[in-house]
Amino acid sequence: xxxxxxxxxxPITGGASEGPRNKVTxxxxxxxxxxxxxxxxxxxxxxxxxxxxxxxxxxKGEMMDLQHGSLFLKTPKIIADADYAVTAGSRIVxxxxxxxxxxxxxxxxxVQRNVNIFKHIxxxxxxxxxxxxxxxxxxxxxxxxxxxxxxxxxPKHRVIGSGCNLDSARxxxxxxxxxxVHPTSFHGWILGEHxxxxxxxxxxxxxxxxxxxxxxxxxxxxxxxxxxxxTHKMVVDSAYEVIKLKGYTNWAIGMSVADLTxxxxxxxxxxxxxxxxxKGMYGINEDVYLSLPCVLNNSGVSSVINMTLNAxxxxxxxxxxxxxxxxxxxxxxx
Amino acid sequence: xxxxxxxxxxxxxxxxxxKGEMMDLQHGGLFLRTPKIVADKDYSCTANSKVVxxxxxxxxxxxxxxxxxVQRNVNIFKFIxxxxxxxxxxxxxxxxxxxxxxxxxxxxKLxxxPRNRVIGSGCNLDSARxxxxxxxxxxLxxxxCHGWVIGEHxxxxxxxxxxxxxxxxSLKNLNPDMGTDKDKENWKEVHKQVVESAYEVIKLKGYTSWAIGMSVADLVxxxxxxxxxxxxxxxxxQGMHGVxxxxxxxxxxxLSSSGLSDVVKMTLKSDxxxxxxxxxxxxxxxxxxxxx
Numbered sequence: 001x002x003x004x005x006x007x008x009x010x011p012i013t014g015g016a017s018e019g020p021r022n023k024v025t026x027x028x029x030x031x032x033x034x035x036x037x038x039x040x041x042x043x044x045x046x047x048x049x050x051x052x053x054x055x056x057x058x059x060k061g062e063m064m065d066l067q068h069g070s071l072f073l074k075t076p077k078i079i080a081d082a083d084y085a086v087t088a089g090s091r092i093v094x095x096x097x098x099x100x101x102x103x104x105x106x107x108x109x110x111v112q113r114n115v116n117i118f119k120h121i122x123x124x125x126x127x128x129x130x131x132x133x134x135x136x137x138x139x140x141x142x143x144x145x146x147x148x149x150x151x152x153x154x155p156k157h158r159v160i161g162s163g164c165n166l167d168s169a170r171x172x173x174x175x176x177x178x179x180x181v182h183p184t185s186f187h188g189w190i191l192g193e194h195x196x197x198x199x200x201x202x203x204x205x206x207x208x209x210x211x212x213x214x215x216x217x218x219x220x221x222x223x224x225x226x227x228x229x230x231t232h233k234m235v236v237d238s239a240y241e242v243i244k245l246k247g248y249t250n251w252a253i254g255m256s257v258a259d260l261t262x263x264x265x266x267x268x269x270x271x272x273x274x275x276x277x278x279k280g281m282y283g284i285n286e287d288v289y290l291s292l293p294c295v296l297n298n299s300g301v302s303s304v305i306n307m308t309l310n311a312x313x314x315x316x317x318x319x320x321x322x323x324x325x326x327x328x329x330x331x332x333x334x
Numbered sequence: 335x336x337x338x339x340x341x342x343x344x345x346x347x348x349x350x351x352x353k354g355e356m357m358d359l360q361h362g363g364l365f366l367r368t369p370k371i372v373a374d375k376d377y378s379c380t381a382n383s384k385v386v387x388x389x390x391x392x393x394x395x396x397x398x399x400x401x402x403x404v405q406r407n408v409n410i411f412k413f414i415x416x417x418x419x420x421x422x423x424x425x426x427x428x429x430x431x432x433x434x435x436x437x438x439x440x441x442x443k444l445x446x447x448p449r450n451r452v453i454g455s456g457c458n459l460d461s462a463r464x465x466x467x468x469x470x471x472x473x474l475x476x477x478x479c480h481g482w483v484i485g486e487h488x489x490x491x492x493x494x495x496x497x498x499x500x501x502x503x504s505l506k507n508l509n510p511d512m513g514t515d516k517d518k519e520n521w522k523e524v525h526k527q528v529v530e531s532a533y534e535v536i537k538l539k540g541y542t543s544w545a546i547g548m549s550v551a552d553l554v555x556x557x558x559x560x561x562x563x564x565x566x567x568x569x570x571x572q573g574m575h576g577v578x579x580x581x582x583x584x585x586x587x588x589l590s591s592s593g594l595s596d597v598v599k600m601t602l603k604s605d606x607x608x609x610x611x612x613x614x615x616x617x618x619x620x621x622x623x624x625x626x
Binding site: 003004005007008009034038039042043057058060061062064065066067068069070071072073076166169170172173176182183184238241242243244245246247249250251252254255256258259 | 335336350351353354355357358359360361362363364365366369459462463465466469471472473475476477500503505508509512519521531534535536537538539540542543544545547548549551552
């Protein structure tokens, strides 16, 4: 007795369909991981989405909740498992796993706890998706991207940290608010460490190519009567403030990760301030990851823009590099 | 992310969390096409809204049915609805809080709005879940699977098997036992899974959020863009299908910028109509005890 499916549908291509071409995996289904997942789905980027975590109930619940929205999505396959086999064949793997900052805690405190988690995660990802691009979000992101690079054995252009993509987005939002324009019309870059010592490149800040520092040479200094430096301070304090108010941040980071994913999967060659291996640049001699403007496409970081930074900005980058290396060299078993 | 609004306002009573959520969304401003995101405990920030989505209220605990939440949520609505109406007297109210059919009735009564401007998210999600599960069985995308779940958003929703089709081919014609207990393929299980979906997801992750969020965005899109798409949403069904009381149940409705502009008259079988009337009776039984 033929089933409804058999009566309704005449197959033409026999056998299983081809594997996914734009599979994205999100490791970690906490608030950040799920915000990344929903942003990526609603931007219609992957043809397959996999979720991995250790907490199996929550993982399955999140997967089902996304699947129930399938009617409204263009991603036909959403899967999840604690077993990394579910991630096989991914083009992009986004790592959000790990512990998060508590109220008042700095990102650097989380390091060793997260290194131990990554020792379990990264080899499994690489085993099932040896050709993927890894995007690290877990904090402290610059160090964790270094750790991921070491543990994965992948070439450095395929290991990227979300880095200052979010800081720059926050900077552009805050500056644009002050200037009454849309964030996309204000251009400004925050580089270096994603955290307390990030570097706002005031010399590049502009609207419609009009350089703000030319209009106000004191911009970003303590002498500035307009206090523009405050905007950068607000960026640094942003995460702490949102965490204090709602317990965590997730929407903005999720949207910024989807933005990176779009450049990677669609081979756009757009420039983003993300964390990449900077040894050999700006007088930095150690293996550290810091955010610089990187051209992202489907090979990962295809090139880096050589910013013209003033001596003070270069010094700050070097100082961040030293701080990060100071922590990295003490990490065990990489 | 669906780029529907030119301004988004958030309201809640917990001020810290409200501010934190607002800031987190604002920080994503670069990636959005909504230039103004505001939030306040004071409803004045909602002024001149075209659509107001109400999700406030207590939610189902593990194993708790939606009907249990009623009186708790009625009291919350007595504060919320008049405030909404005061600042956006011309808006369309979209109720999501559970039990949605009863609370849509409550919102309608408290707002004094005409019935085309108070809509419940109702079975929009149930139908989406049904179509997803149907798509899984047939290896098709949900948007190519057509099936309507109507009536109460909850344990006694009604799957209209006679309408279930792919490319206009009625599945019930292919399998006359579909939806009955005699069906060897047990399609009835699909509807059962839809009813149990929420309980299952709640048991696994504590609550449901993504699917309902996406389905609400779907409704808001149709309303704001004046699309006149048909959605199974909760509306006043007195006088239809033999329902005599002022109850809200989901039936296929045409949505537009004026809210609910028309209703699609479904040809239901007598047992399907009977189920609708039974839901109506259950809901009225609860509604008549409410102190509004």
